[in-house]
Amino acid sequence: MLKSSDAPTVAADTRSFAFGTAFTDHMVSMAWDADRGWRGMTAGPHAPLVIDPAMIGLHYGQVVFEGLKAFRLPDGVAVFRPEAHAARLRASARRLMMPEVPEADFLAAVDALVGLDQGAIPDDPDVSLYLRPIVFASERTLALRPAREYRFLLMAFLTEAYFGAGQRPVSVWVTTEYSRAVPGGTGAAKTAGNYAGSLMAQEEARAQGCDQVVWVDPVERRWVEEMGGMNLFFVYGSGSSARLVTPPLNGNLLPGVTRDAILRLAPELGIAVSEERVSVEDWRAGCESGEISEVFACGTAARISAVGEVRSDAGGWTVGDGSCGEVTDRLFGALSGVQTGRLPDRHGWLRRVEATGT
Structure with a gap:
């Protein structure tokens, strides 16, 4: 009681x-x-x-x-x-x-x-x-x-908002020196040590003039996993042909609740979704060719945050025109609309709580 x-x-x-x-x-x-x-x-x-x-x-x-x-x-x-x-x-x-x-x-x-x-x-x-x-x-x-x-x-x-007011796109640093998690480790658990171990890489990102660090796999150091403590999504194409790709849960990644919500909301907006591996090379080439039009990260703190610029030891590139894209904006609107009661809660995600006295 x-x-x-x-x-x-x-x-x-x-x-x-x-x-x-x-x-x-x-x-x-x-x-x-x-x-x-x-x-x-x-x-x-x-x-x-x-x-x-x-x-x-x-x-x-x-x-x-x-x-x-x-x-x-x-x-x-x-x-x-x-x-x-x-x-x-x-x-x-x-x-x-x-x-x-x-x-x-x-x-x-x-x-x-x-x-x-x-x-x-x-x-x-x-x-x-x-x-x-x-x-x-x-x-x-x-x-x-x-x-x-x-x-x-x-x-x-x-x-x-975690990254400030509005939909300001963030810049990210791809680290190949540090790893967030390893197979068989605690990457899928939300445990304190994971965050302590990430601080040095985050400082490296800041030293490179970036807002956040992007983690790659600890073996080949080329497969994109997470951004800081957030899950990543890649938008291929645009308009009615746009589709979402996110790295699959492999035991290294935290299974984000917001990630799961986006995987459910996107098809309702007519956006196809899939879980596929994306390499750093794929990311850069896709942005340069225009195949990848948007990238965003998601998590409880920031909800959805657009990625506008990527930097790494091998150089840097811009995602789209560097601004928050149409798909990112639509998904942010759909998610925040449900969370704040402006859109119907079709999934039963909201638990209403009445005010009580002290």
């Missing part, structure tokens, strides 16, 4: 919506141990944690998390595809030998937090409530084994 705390709340810093800074007042917490399982879900103030320095998750990285969003609709607030995010969190936990959070508990936590903090969401389609569930090993031990105690937390913050 969910319990609510009477402790004072912490006000969100709403002066800026820079990603991951404008936290809301509350968070939800739950604990697990081997004898009792998940228990004691509590909604209370967003506040610091007290942890033991020998907490096993701090040392050995048993940490998985998710990212999902709540949007203000014309007649309320809804969370986009929480069931899919609950399933992916369970899959990540399995890969790291961690207890899975049942869907019912995950949804109860989401309902509790969004119910308490949805009043912070402004009436602005460019601002949403980003939810961050996290599970970490909390047992006090340095034994190198799966922990016997875990914590679940759910917090939230307000955010605008």
